[in-house]
Amino acid sequence: MATAEAARVAQTYFDSWRANDFDALRTILADDVAFTGPLAQVVGADEYRDSLARLGAITTDIVVRRVFVDGPDVLTWFDLHTEVAPPIPVANWCHVEDGKITRVQVTFDPRGLAP
Numbered sequence: 001m002a003t004a005e006a007a008r009v010a011q012t013y014f015d016s017w018r019a020n021d022f023d024a025l026r027t028i029l030a031d032d033v034a035f036t037g038p039l040a041q042v043v044g045a046d047e048y049r050d051s052l053a054r055l056g057a058i059t060t061d062i063v064v065r066r067v068f069v070d071g072p073d074v075l076t077w078f079d080l081h082t083e084v085a086p087p088i089p090v091a092n093w094c095h096v097e098d099g100k101i102t103r104v105q106v107t108f109d110p111r112g113l114a115p
Contacts, residue, residue: 085112
């Protein structure tokens with residue numbers, strides 16, 4: 001059950017991001033969600049939603065290559081397409097509890113996006 005729920009929540013995360021529907025994305029974030037990545041660390045659902053919305057403003061596509069689900073954990077390998085850099089391969093690890101994402105950790109080469 002946890003595996004199916006985690007997969008569904010991760011799918012909603014990426015579908016909402018692709019659609020620039022950050023209000024829908026916010027509904028699957030735990031209030032105290034913690035995000036860690038090469039360019040930022042964010043705590044709190046509203047802050048994370050706003051951070052993704054800023055990235056969404058320059059995102060042109062998200063191409064999911066692979067999804068691996070292990071209980072409440074989902075690892076998604078995807079290519080992030082933006083207006084400012086060539087496609088960036090990204091590993092995104094989400095942890096899901098009670099239908100909400102509680103933790104996100106991403107890894108990618110930030111050089112194309114760094115100011």
